[in-house]
Amino acid sequence: MQILAKFVVFRYDKAIKTNFERQVIHLIEVKRKGNERFESLLRRFNREIQQSGILTIAxxxxYFEKEPNRGERRISAMRKTERRRIKQGY
Structure with a gap:
């Protein structure tokens, strides 16, 4: 007995919550080419996900982060870039 599975299309909806609404921003679709193996199809799908930036947004x-924490993180990032500039001599 042999079990065959065909995965024709993978889809991932990149959604961001804004004001309790979900907005679909980007749709990634990878179609199977001819006799393409599942591993290569999955590899192409993962590459598309990484290039689109979905993982970084996710x-x-x-986790929910309060507004003051976001501001602190932004300020610390600015300080860090300023230190780098000074260190490099710009």
Whole structure:
């Protein structure tokens, strides 16, 4: 007995919550080419996901962060870039 599975299309809706609404921003679709193996199809899908930046957005929005914390993080990032500039002599 042999079990065959065909995965024709993978889809991932990149959605961001804004004001309790979900907005679909980007749709990634990878279609199977001829006799393409599942591993290569999955590899192409993962590459598309990484290039689109979906993972970085998902990781950023994984946990709720209060507004003061976001401001502190932004200020610390600015300080860090300023230190780099000074260190490099710009």
């Amino acid at each position: 990781k950023k929005n994984r």
